[in-house]
Amino acid sequence: MGIAAESRALGLTGYQRDIWAAEARAPGNCQFNVLVHEQLAGAVDRELLGACLARAVREHDAFRLRFGEDGEGVPRVRRIAEEPDAGAPPFEHIDLSGGPDPARAVRIWCEQELGRPLDLGGGPLFRAAVVTEGPEAVHLVLTSHHIVTDAWALNALTLRTLSDYRSRVSGKDVPAVGEKAAKSAVRTDSASYWDSIQEFDSVFGDADRENDRAFYRDYLAGMEPALFTRSGAARPGRGRHSFPVGEELVRRILDAGASPFPYLLSAFAVCLGRIHQADEVVFGVPFLNRRTEGERSIVGQFANNLPVRIPVAEDLPLVELAERVRRQIDRLREHERLPFGDILREAPVQGADGRRLFDVTASYLRFPRPSGIPGVNRTTTIMAPVHAADALSVMVQAFDDEPGLRVDLDYADDVFDGHLTAAAPAGHVGELLRRGLDSRELPLAELPMLTDDEYEVVVRRRQGASAPYPREKSRPRARRAAAQRPRVNACRGLDVSSADGDSRLDTARGPPWDLRDSARISYARTRGRDPFPAPPDRPRRWPVRPSACLMPSPTRSQDRREARSRALPHGRVRRARLPPRRAR
The missing domain is CATH 3.30.559.30 (Nonribosomal peptide synthetase, condensation domain)
Structure with a gap:
């Protein structure tokens, strides 16, 4: 939306420019919505609550800001003089008390309200609603675009609304029923966000x-x-x-x-x-x-x-x-x-x-x-x-x-x-x-x-029955690996000695066992990807980890499985299924 030549416009603050740029990359998204939900349980005067809300909203000029680009494509902000219909309340009444489960209906409505985008180009950038769940349950829901308010500001608005409501309920400056709407339209002096935008560069x-x-x-x-790693979906x-x-x-x-x-x-x-x-x-x-x-x-x-x-x-x-x-x-x-x-x-x-x-x-x-409202519980x-x-x-x-x-x-x-x-x-x-x-x-x-129960499940119950380990198969394989890569440790930190008193198995040489490989294979395969992609002009070779077989000690194996489970993205052990080895 372009800004008319006669409209007074300002440049955006640096924080607003960041939001404007991010919004331009994903327009029509609810990603910059901020919602404050006040659940009031007790006897609440809905008409008075709405009047206090209208009064608080009209005190602040942040809700009258409109954004657009000038003729050179530079984002600008202007402040409209007044709401198009100053007599209309700046909120809506919603009654969800007639359904079979009003509390669930309110939760669903709030989720849907959070997901409704606010039009950054045309405005308005704020919505408010008084939602009725039942005779003893009322909800005050405020939704704003992040470019005009942060969460602190939106909470300050509810603070002003509920403090005003409490003072009127307690007998201080309580208007007659016919005067509620008129009283709510009267604004008091409030700090101006518009002035703050003007002073941004000088401060x-x-x-x-x-x-x-x-x-x-x-x-x-x-x-x-x-x-x-993201899926690449435009709007996940x-x-x-x-x-x-x-x-x-x-x-x-x-x-x-x-x-x-x-x-x-x-x-x-x-x-x-x-x-x-x-x-x-x-x-x-x-x-x-x-x-x-x-x-x-x-x-x-x-x-x-x-x-x-x-x-x-x-x-x-x-x-x-x-x-x-x-x-x-x-x-x-x-x-x-x-x-x-x-x-x-x-x-x-x-x-x-x-x-x-x-x-x-x-x-x-x-x-x-704010101070509590008598007879009303807040969440x-x-x-x-x-x-x-x-x-x-x-x-x-x-x-x-x-x-x-x-x-x-x-x-x-x-x-x-x-x-x-x-x-x-x-x-x-x-x-x-x-x-x-x-x-x-x-x-x-x-x-x-991991909790003790999770440890028990991951390390013991999901590993199957214990089976004898064929030690004689690991030694020839370890020696072949040691001959191929004599300067790389095959097994690190395993304090395991052979049965006949030979040197420890961790003196064998070969490629080190990397816990990231299991995580990488499992994570990629669940998403249909190749965990070890190879250049098109070279055949793919799956990693060989001889040290994986050098863990005869049950205690060390359990420790390694627990460590491996922590390395995986989903916190569970998933065994990587490698393709069968080809005959050379």
Whole structure:
């Protein structure tokens, strides 16, 4: 949509430009929707609640912004003078109480509402609804495009709405029924997002910008992000999995001297590092980017994604890794103003993925809460779909009046499918959280992420009955391998001696056993791909691993199978079926 010549238009902030560019690559997508869902259980005056919502919406100019391109193709933003019909409420009433299962109907409606795109070119970029589940259950649902509000701003809008509702219910400035709509249209003075957009370049000066660029050039040096393999689908589906982190576990994390979010982020990093077989995991973490009280009071978009690097090959406990992550987050906060698009330009190019830094985002949302409404119980849920280019979005939510944490995983179903489900890493992360506190001195490499029952299933029950091992077959094969490659260890770390007292089997020479091969073969075959593609002018040769047969000790075999199961993407042992060897 073009902007008329007589309309006053501004350039976008750096954070808005990043969203505009990503939206242009996948137009008509719901990837930048942000939804806040307030469930109110109790006696609620729906008309009064709607009047308070209308009042709060009309106080903020972020919901009157419209975006488009000028004649030269440059994105611009303008603010319309007033809503086309100022008398109409800026929300809709929806009654789902007549169905056989109203609670389920509300959940389905919220999921569908999150998946409905907002028109970035034409607007409006905000929707609101008061949904009736029954006489004692009402839902306030707000949906906004990320280019005008972040999650903090949308929660601030519900805070304003419910605080206004509580004051009126308690007898302070309660209008008559006929005056509710008129009262709600009266706006009070609020901080202007439009003014903040105008001041963006002056607040963030050239000297500060260049200092931040130099910081990120140094910070991103040597980064080799581990990314999930994607199916190539233009618009993969999405799914959602949630799990709690209980109040007792949060208390134990604090007693250990760690902060909950860095500790949780470190556990996710360890889990993803084992899936990718990577020494480092990079998350995209949205920073609040509101440094002053004035900025915190503005309903608008300030959040900025920053890359957080987490080394998972270090020989240190999980609590210490969490402390290192916390210090790194504090260091990044000093440079949070530079928009992510500018940060990306400072990153080194990484092959076919260009300057891609991460495909997993993790956000921590801790919001202030209004005083409780008498006779009404509240449950708040904040939802945001995974971005089109990402595989997983981790949203950690904390509220002042709720114990513990809620973790929501929004994932792309072309990555987290039947072989690798979102529930699997969620379970592993939960186990890492507990084990890291139970064994605070245990290094990351030795920290198990399988429960005792999972270990029993993976290592013992799925391996079949024990069978005698023909030792005489392994020695000739090992000697042939040693003759072919005399300088490469065939078997590492196996403290196994032969029956007749000869030297240990780990002195044999040959190609080393690499756990990544099993993962690579299994992962590729489940997707119909060739795990070891060969150039067209050369015949394919499957890898020969003589050391695979050099594990006569049952104990060592069990340990190796457990390690192999951790290396696989889906957390289960899958035996690779190689083609039969051809006669030469």
